[in-house]
Structures are given as structure tokens and as C-alpha cells.
Amino acid sequence: MDETALIHDAQRGDLEAFNRLVLAYQDMLFNTACRILGDDDLAADATQEAFISAFRSIGTFRGGSFRAWLLRTVTNACYDELRRRKRRPTVPLEPMTSEDEEMETPRWMADPSLTPEEQTELVDLDEAIQDCLNALPTDFRTVVILVDIQGMDYEEAARVVRTPLGTIKSRLARARLRMRECLQGFWELLPAAFRLRDDPLLAESRV
Amino acid sequence: MNNKMTFRDVEKLSAYLDGQLSRADAARLESRLASDPGLRAVMDDLRRTRAVLRAAPKRRAPRNFTLRAESRRVRPPLPRLVPALRFASVVASLLLVFTFATNFVVPLSASRSAQPLYGMGGGGDVTDTGPMALEAPAATEEPYTAPAATGEPEMAAPAEPAPTEDSARTQEPAAKNLAPQGTQGLTPAPSLPETSPPPPIPAAWQVGLLAAAVVLATLAFLLRWLTDRRWR
Numbered sequence: 001m002d003e004t005a006l007i008h009d010a011q012r013g014d015l016e017a018f019n020r021l022v023l024a025y026q027d028m029l030f031n032t033a034c035r036i037l038g039d040d041d042l043a044a045d046a047t048q049e050a051f052i053s054a055f056r057s058i059g060t061f062r063g064g065s066f067r068a069w070l071l072r073t074v075t076n077a078c079y080d081e082l083r084r085r086k087r088r089p090t091v092p093l094e095p096m097t098s099e100d101e102e103m104e105t106p107r108w109m110a111d112p113s114l115t116p117e118e119q120t121e122l123v124d125l126d127e128a129i130q131d132c133l134n135a136l137p138t139d140f141r142t143v144v145i146l147v148d149i150q151g152m153d154y155e156e157a158a159r160v161v162r163t164p165l166g167t168i169k170s171r172l173a174r175a176r177l178r179m180r181e182c183l184q185g186f187w188e189l190l191p192a193a194f195r196l197r198d199d200p201l202l203a204e205s206r207v
Numbered sequence: 208m209n210n211k212m213t214f215r216d217v218e219k220l221s222a223y224l225d226g227q228l229s230r231a232d233a234a235r236l237e238s239r240l241a242s243d244p245g246l247r248a249v250m251d252d253l254r255r256t257r258a259v260l261r262a263a264p265k266r267r268a269p270r271n272f273t274l275r276a277e278s279r280r281v282r283p284p285l286p287r288l289v290p291a292l293r294f295a296s297v298v299a300s301l302l303l304v305f306t307f308a309t310n311f312v313v314p315l316s317a318s319r320s321a322q323p324l325y326g327m328g329g330g331g332d333v334t335d336t337g338p339m340a341l342e343a344p345a346a347t348e349e350p351y352t353a354p355a356a357t358g359e360p361e362m363a364a365p366a367e368p369a370p371t372e373d374s375a376r377t378q379e380p381a382a383k384n385l386a387p388q389g390t391q392g393l394t395p396a397p398s399l400p401e402t403s404p405p406p407p408i409p410a411a412w413q414v415g416l417l418a419a420a421v422v423l424a425t426l427a428f429l430l431r432w433l434t435d436r437r438w439r
Contacts, residue, residue: 013283013438019273026268034266044269051272052280059287122264129263147225148260154227173214173221180256 007066011058018055025067026051028150029074035145036078038134046081050074068152068159075142075160082138124186132182136175143168144175212249220250224257283438289427296423303416310407 003024009017029050033043050073061069114122133141139161146157147168158168222228223236240247274281 011284015274015276015281022273023271026272027265030268030272031266035263040266040269043266047268048272051274052282055274056282056285057290059284060290125259125262126264129260144260148257149263151261154225169222169227170218173218176221176253176256177217179260180252183256183259 003066007058007061010055011061015055018058021066022051025070028067029070032071032145032150033074033078035130035133035149036075036138036142037081038130042081042085043078046077047074049077049080053077065156065159068156071146071150071152071160072162078142079138128183128186132179132186135182136178140171140175140178143171144179147172148176212245216246217249217253220246220253224250224254283434286430286434289430289434292423292427292430296420296427299416299420299423303413303420306408306413306416313407 003021006017006021010021026047030043030047033046033050034040037043037046050070053076054070054073057073133145136144142161143157146152146160147154152160154165154168154172158165161168163171219228219232219236223233228236240250
């Protein structure tokens with residue numbers, strides 16, 4: 001079933017239709033929330049919040065990129081969480097649902113084709129990236145996550161954060177510059193893990 | 208080329224990487240890149256950084272985030288009209304606040320004669336002292352011009368007491384200017400106290416705005432309530 005029809009049904013209160021959209025987008029929303037918040041548990045909360053509020057306000061969606069619209073709700077939920085964390089620096093972990101035990105396993109690296117060594121290298125890469133992202137101001141972090149990690153174009157990212165295109169360009173440049181400086185400390189660490197998949201990427205981006 | 212690189216350059220390099228530069232800008236940057244190894248090095252670093260970020264492992268949702276109708280937190284989609292009504296109600300409320308602010312501020316800078324017309328409690332008190340203070344210089348001028356006034360045709364004197372003393376005093380300088388024109392200036396003089404300062408926003412408008420704000424908010428609330436009720 002196509003997305004437009006599902007959205008249309010969801011706007012009329014069809015929860016089943018909305019849940020099919022949830023299944024299609026939950027990985028993307030969760031990944032974005034993880035990168036913004038740097039914490040899996042908080043990211044899961046923010047993702048759930050985002051879907052609840054997206055269903056409530058789906059009537060306000062008037063076409064365009066549904067992905068951008070959904071990402072806007074999740075970034076808002078993340079910003080709320082960050083504000084809350086600022087007010088209360090130590091956030092107690094809240095128990096989740098009964099399905100919570102799954103959180104123990106690092107799902108993102110569940111790639112059976114990787115050897116244990118490669119997996120360790122991936123963990124290093126992931127940690128280095130997250131450490132550097134965490135050091136960025138929130139506005140820069142969000143833009144670099146949307147464009148470089150989620151692969152959005154500038155226009156779509158501008159729609160998510162409701163910012164002019166020029167601001168997106170400048171925030172992205174600043175974020176990349178800072179990430180470059182930060183990652184420099186990891187260059188020696190990264191290539192071993194990286195060369196496996198990086199070369200084709202580099203070659204491709206050189207075109 | 209020198210090694211001095213501005214943030215504009217980095218911004219351009221970053222946009223160039225994503226193919227977001229105009230053709231002319233891209234051509235200019237390419238020729239600079241060809242001759243500036245420093246610029247090229249930054250470009251390579253940015254490209255590398257982007258590649259690392261693109262290769263960042265993607266996390267998968269740890270569980271399904273599907274919503275359950277039984278959950279109390281899950282509520283049905285609001286009709287599009289609700290946010291519109293809410294917005295309109297907020298606008299009406301803001302306008303209402305604005306009318307109060309205007310009604311408070313305008314009399315401060317207007318003459319006192321406005322007060323009997325618009326009995327604004329707090330505003331009236333302030334205007335009592337305000338215009339007096341403002342007119343202090345005029346009052347000091349009074350004795351200075353007094354001889355001139357006495358020198359004026361006597362017909363002016365009997366006419367003066369007719370209007371209220373306060374307003375006459377405020378109008379005196381103007382009357383003085385008109386004085387040379389003779390007695391003709393007297394006929395408009397009694398009518399001058401009648402002219403009021405710029406009128407503040409009428410109370411009817413405020414009542415209307417208040418009603419609009421309340422009605423719109425109530426409609427939004429009702430619509431929301433009905434939607435929630437129907438969905439359960």
C-alpha cells in the first residue's frame with residue numbers, strides 16, 4: 001500500500017494504517033534520536049513520544065516529505081529531552097515496557113557478515129563518531145546528522161529544522177569542520193576499521 | 208596562494224562537496240583548488256569526514272514503536288480546524304492585550320480633557336499628573352506673556368473665563384498666537400476644550416475581542432473533546 005494512502009487513512013483515525021507507517025520509519029527515527037541524544041534509552045523514549053504526537057497531529061500534515069515531517073517531530077522530542085536534561089543534569093533511567101530486555105543487545109551492529117574483529121572496529125568507529133557529535137552544539141549536531149548520517153538533502157533538512165537554506169549550509173560547514181578536528185584524534189584508530197568500506201565511498205565522493 | 212582560509216571558504220568547500228554551489232562559484236573554487244594545496248587539504252579532510260559520518264553504523268529500533276489504541280496516551284488525530292481555532296483565539300487574546308495597552312498609554316501623552324470621556328481608572332490617575340508636569344513650562348510662560356494678554360483687547364478677558372480654567376490655561380499659548388487676529392479667534396476658543404485627545408480603542412471592540420477569544424477557544428476545546436469521545 002502506498003504511503004499517501006496510509007497517511008490519508010491515518011488522518012481519519014485509522015491506527016492500523018499509522019502503525020504501518022511507524023514500522024516503516026521507526027529505525028530512521030530511532031537512529032536520529034540516538035545520534036542527537038547519545039543515549040539509547042532516552043532515544044527510545046523520544047521516538048515513542050514522537051510517534052504518539054505525530055499521530056495526534058497528523059491532520060496538520062499537508063503533503064510534501066512525510067519523512068521530513070516525522071523527523072521534525074522526533075527532533076522536537078529530542079530537544080524537549082535535552083532541555084529537561086539541562087534542568088535536571090542527572091536523569092534517572094525510567095523503566096520501559098516489558099519488551100525492554102532487547103535493549104541489552106547492540107542491535108545496530110547485528111550484521112552477521114562481520115567478523116568479531118570487524119565488529120570491534122565498528123564499535124570504535126561508532127563511539128568516536130558519537131563522542132564527536134556529543135561535543136557539537138545541538139543545532140549543528142542535528143544538521144550534520146540529518147545530512148551526513150540520514151542522507152537528506154539541504155532542502156529537506158531545512159524543512160525539518162525550519163531554518164533557511166543558507167543557515168543549513170553554514171551550520172553544516174561548521175559542524176563538519178568541528179567533526180574533522182575532533183575525529184583527527186581518531187584517524188589512526190579509524191582507518192583500519194574504515195578502509196574496509198571507506199575506499200569505495202571516498203572514490204565515489206571524489207567524482 | 209596564501210594559507211589564510213576564511214570560514215566562507217570552508218562553507219563553499221562543504222557546499223561544493225554536496226554539489227550545492229552555483230556553476231560559476233564551483234568553477235571559481237575549482238581554479239583556486241588547483242593552485243592552493245592548503246585549500247585542497249581542507250577539502251580532502253572535509254570529504255573524509257563526510258565519508259566517516261556516512262559510514263556511521265545505523266542503529267535499529269530496539270523494539271516496535273507501534274501504538275495501541277488501549278493506551279491512554281494515544282489520542283486520535285485532531286481535526287485540522289482545532290489548531291486553526293486555537294491560533295485565532297490566541298491572536299484575539301493578543302489583540303485584546305494590545306487594546307488595553309493602547310488605552311493605557313494613549314491618555315498619558317494626550318491632554319487631560321480625554322479623562323471625563325474615558326474613565327480609565329489607573330490611566331486617569333497618571334494622566335492627572337502627566338500633563339500637568341508637561342505643561343509646567345507653559346505655566347511659567349504665563350506671567351511672561353501676561354502683560355501682552357492684558358494689553359490685548361478687553362473683549363478677550365470676559366470670554367476667557369467661560370471655558371474651564373484648566374483647559375483655558377493649556378490653550379493659552381495657542382490663543383496668544385491667534386491673538387493678533389483679533390476677536391475672531393475667540394469664537395473657536397470655547398470650542399477647543401471640546402476637542403479630545405486621540406480616542407483610545409472603544410470598549411465595544413474590547414468586548415468583541417474578548418468574546419471572539421473565548422468563543423474560538425471553546426470551539427477548539429469542544430471539537431477536541433468530541434473527537435476524543437468519538438474515538439473511544
